[in-house]
Amino acid sequence: MKKPGIETVTVLATVFALSCLLLLLSPITLAPASADGEGNQSEQLPDLAVTAIKPYHYEWSEEYNVPKGDPWFNLRNYVAVAISNNGTADAGSFEVKLYADDELIGSETVEEGLLAGPTDNTTDVIFEWTPEGEDPLSWTDSADGAICSYEDTSREYPLRAVVDEDDDILEEDEDNNEFTKPEPQKVVWNGYMADEPLENYVHDSVNGGMIYTTGDGEYRSYDSDQSGTNDETYDINYDLQIPGSTKLARFYIYYTWAKPSYTAPKIAVTLETPSGDVYDPEMEKSCNDIKGDFGADIYAWGTYAYDIAEYVEESGTYIAHVSNQNYGGGDSDFADKYSFAPPAILVVYEDATEPKREYWINEGADLLMGGEEERYYGGFLSLGECKNSALFSGSIDSGEVEGAVLGTVSVWGGNPTTGWHSYLYFNGNELGMDLYEGYSGSYNEELGGLSMSIGSDDVQIGIELTDISDDLEGCDNEVIQGDDGDNMMPANAFLVITYEEDEESEPPGITAQEPVDTQITNTEGESRTFSIYIDQSVDIIWQINGTEVQTDESVTEASYTNTSATTGIWSVSAIATNGETGLSATHRWIWNVTNATQTPAVNITATPSPTPSTTSTPTPVHTIKPKTAPTSTPAQKSTSASTSEGNQTSEADEAPVPGFELALALFMLIVVAYLLRKETH
Template sequence: MKKWKSSVIVGIIALLALIALVGSAAALQPDLVVNGIMPNCGYLFGNESNGICAEIKNIGDTTANASHVNFVLSDGYTEKVAVQSLAAGNSTTVEITDPTIRNAGAAVNINVTADCNGEIAESNEGNNTLDSDTTVVNNGYKGKTYTGGSNITTWKTFELQGDLLYSVGDSYYLSSYSYPDWTQYMANWTAGDLQIPDTATVKEARLYVPYTYDKASVMPDNISLTFNDNAQTLTAHYSDRKGYDGYDYPYGMLTYNVTTDFNMGGNTAVLTNTYAGGGKVSVRGMLLVVIYADSSLPERKILVNEEFDLLYGGSSKCTTPDEATAYAPFDGSINLTKYSRGKLITVAPGADPNEGELIFNGQTWTDVWSDNGVTQIGIDERDVSSCLQSTENVAGFQSSSDYMEASNAFLVLTVPTPPDLIVDSITPNCGYIFGNESNEFCAKIKNNGTGATGAFNVSFAAGTFSEQVRVPDGLAAGANTTICVTDPTLRNAGESVTINVTADCNGEVIDSNETNNATVQAETVVNNGYKGKMYTGGENITTRQFYNQAHINLVYSTGDSKYQSGYSTPWITYTANWTASALPIPCGATVKKAVLYIYYTFDRTPAGNVTDYFTLRFNGNVVPIDQHYTDRKGYGSWNYPYGMVRYNVAADFNDGGSNHVVLENTEPTSPHHVSLSGMMLMVVYEYADEPVRMIWLNEGFDIISAKTSYCVTSEEATAYVPFTGGTIEPDTVDRATLVTVMQDAFDGTDKNRLYFNSGEWHGIWDTDAKQGDTSLAINETDVLAYLAATDNEARLQSHIPEGGTKGDGMGAANAILMVEYAPTTPTVHHRGGGGTPRDSDGDGYSDIQELIAGTDQNDPNDYPGKPVATPTPTLALTPTAKPTATPVPTPVATPAATPTTATPTPEEPGFEAIFAIAGLLAVAYLVLKNKGK
């Protein structure tokens, strides 16, 4: 009974659940709504078709099957769109293109109905429709073709013998953001800005004033303009604007006819802003265009087109580049037989830098407009002769995501006349002919006529040198080309050279003027002092003194000398001091040489020899000049001598104490005196305890500066230092040091280089090499690895790094090569493994030799035989016997009952260790096995 009751209860519950489920399913229904309506970019645009989107959403509880959506616009256009099935909570966007062309300002209602055919049973049939009211606007970022405005049309056509000139003068961009209260704007044009012949007659002078962001309708009613102090009447006002949304401010251009008041000697325009408080509008700049007649010029037809069109071609503004195109159609027809040459000048305010595409009769040029960096008026001028058509000539200004405006187009058509070849200029390398080297000559050849030429030759002649160069493609009217040749003739500074260049030297071109094809230019040969003296016929930094193998040494110091500027500083006294510690010379040494070097720059004295005015006192005694080395740029500006002066001060040198220098300068130049880089005192002494050395003293002075604008390469900016005299025994040399002294060489990195034979070092003269407060750099370089027995040579170079244009500008002065021989070392017998004995202090005696002799093995000045004892060439060492020290051929370990206190030498484990480890493993195994039992 209980079982039966339970079954009944369960059945009832199941039945109730089924009823509830069926009821719930019957209640689930979709519900379609129109969630939003969006015209393109949020607006209906005038004068074009419009895309309209609507979002359809299913806000019901179950999937809505496929249905339709209906778009109805109040001015007549309707369209249905199919919608695929939509799951509950999902949405989709449908779009139509309405082809209706409307005018800006028209009011339009957009009605969108979801499930317009009643195909879906919805939970709510009353929410399928959404309305949107909108007003049609123009999209000002499109060309006026798309906004019902005017193209940039032809205002006037001129036919005359003459030309068109234009200039922005000194006008500039004036921002009302930066200058919110401005009330006056002035611009000027010089006679050079618009070079009109004196015989010409001005036919038209037009002043254009483009502006932007007119926030208060300042233009044109709150503006007045004077031209050369005469009030002007506004001729035309062109404008455009975005047309919708924020920042919808007018842009435009004011046009004034200033022909009556134009002055060929110069002009001034003043724009006055009378808006209360000023400002509120920004000025792009001003453009003055002049059309003039001159009977000496070819016949021309000039078409002037004007308007103003704001442009931006990009999806963010619902525009394409094609739509963001302003068109400038030129009126009338062209007789191409008569007018075969055409020049197109286009003006695009706001287009910079390198913005916009120019289209002319199907030909397109990209990124054409740029301003002068001061105004915001982009101007492009180009030859369009090959694109001319007899009719329907049209220029297009196109934006591809460039904010810009289009305002003016000038088409200048010319009746061709014969060409006229001239030599416009002759330029030797860097403007000079340099001595002791080949020279490049360049000539600019220009076609000054109005007709193109065929191929022709250009001839160069200079002394015995002559060469012809072919111009295979000829030159178009107004075009030019630069031709260069290299003259290999080596000349001396001071020689006179006449360069003769002739265009069309073989008479292949029929010129309008055959008498102006040649140009002659006289030049005087100069030395390029920035090159090494190898290239200027001067002297290398050569060996002035050589010390063969002797117990000698050399020390040097700049003491407390410093850089002394002479610029606007007419100094008359210079002092320098050296302490005894600055030049350490052993007691008892013999001074072989003591010289003082003085380094100077910018000698402005009349004869170019400042030493005529120097008096030097060394330790109170007047010392005469021993040697004077000098170099100079050799041409152009700043051509002043630099140099080094040497004084022999051995007679007055104090080798045990301090030394003092006073230099008096009585040069008459004003307001500048010579500048001193500093001084260096150098001493060579002989001393028996010194190692045997060879010393080369090389001196000279060579300005070197590699720089593209100086026409000097790194290879040319090299001072050569050959070391002559003596023969080196390289195998017995212990040290070889090269000391170099350079003036003003601190750039480091790879702007200077040192070469010694095959060795190469980069940037060794840097700020670390700078000597105190002088402007001298001294470097000591180990050159042992590159030493040769004879003919050693150093090269000091100003170097242009890769990708650079200049190297270090410096003066090469001294180079000292010191070669030190290894001391003679007694033979030592060693026990055991051989090899070189240890010499801790580097004095040439091994530690064991010094141990036996009782000298300090860590003091290089304390060694066997000092001062009178002579070390025995061969020492027989008898070691003290020790019981356990005697080695036997095969050591065998002998266990002892009592271990000795000596720590045994660790040995590598042998078979004993292996057996011990194996035994331990076996024991461990047995223990574990028994434990398991």
């Protein structure tokens, strides 16, 4: 048995030992609960920070840390926001927001989060950005050319990005979640994009066609000090063979590289006709474009259009004289230097011998340069951003279309350089790549009422004429000229639709089969059949003396038979009518029906035997739809006859048989004579 004192000491020793053990363990279990900044360890947390904002158009070059193409107005651009996790713990899902001039561009969530650590702790969050802006180029048309104006439409955008804006994540540092790009991002207009659709000049129809030609003209360059760009006049010859008469005529000048920047040429045009008449047409309309508000040498390109319909009235050789009216730079409103492709003449002519054609003429100037990295100096634009459109508005009756052709004109189109391409589309269907003809060689083709020709080998114009009948739609057709590095300027688009010619309707042709002669004779009681053949499906009305006696529908052969005509002259007509055209024709016979020659014998007997009356049975043949002949037609004989002398109420009494009156009169005379003779005896 233990003593009470020893038992107490044992309990105290046990408590003391447990207390010491607890004190030894306390630094491990309690240390993470505090973070006083004086040597104690803190809790492991992520630390998200925005480290860079990188705006670009095509892509960001990590190698050189520069954009491949700055952002452009009205195009889809991109902004890469770099996010780093500088903390000691991985971050879960988080949100990043981007602002341009304090306007929210977008919000993106990084669902996979971001790892912590010295490597793989940075990610780029990509935003799409399409700032809106205006073309800096505008102009006013004058008789000599376009007077251009420039307005700086560029804009600078402060770009700011914020990660975890709502503080949903507990971080080591909450003050580094926002970042503003040190320099505002400047955005300008890039005129190499498709920004100038070819507008419709006219939509009309004509029995005739269309002619487009550049004559014997060539490309003229101010760098080479060639006539037309310096103080010398350039002459172009056009051999025009115009069927019929002129309905419309246009003269086009396609200029390039006008200097100084933001100016257009001042040009004089004189037109000499085959008859020797000379005219000075004035510019009616211009369309102008520039590469954009970036880089050096911001020169204008464009199309000048002239109405020359009143001067083009005959076939033969026309001569156009083109001269630079501002050579030397005396007029600051205009360029003093420029180049130009060969001017073109467009004629719409009327010719009654040709089918009906509906046509659209679209014109303009849209400087393009796609190609992305192939044409980096154009701003890294893609093919999809360099697709010029020309809309041919209006509905057509596709059921009557015989064919449709498309003509396109593009300055510099078809440049034969490896890696630089152009595309043509119609109603969304790709017609082909590099289709333009004539850039460096003459070309002449006619298709579906549209003739297009280039007459020399150095024009730097591409034209294309193609059949698009299979792709034609019933409403609002569209052609697209796309640039994938070609660097061209679409200037014209023509659509010509040829309609099926209406066959001239002819009246039915009737050929008599029986009888062939138009004047015929029958004796009373004879059957007569009239038969005809018709060269088209018709409805027939048979008439006798103007009264309808029979009809036949949708036939090419027909006949009518009459067995009971009485003595007289009858007009028998067959009237043929085409139900679709409404045209008709008539064949007529003159039918002379004479008495049957009869010499009755005088039978002088004591008991005369009267001749019983007899009648014939008419059997008119009705081909399809017989109708009962009116009483005004030759009478049909009754089919019933008296069978006894005592029957005095036969049908013959009610409807006398044609020709019976004469026989009855003769019979009565014989009876009277017989009675008188008997009485005298």
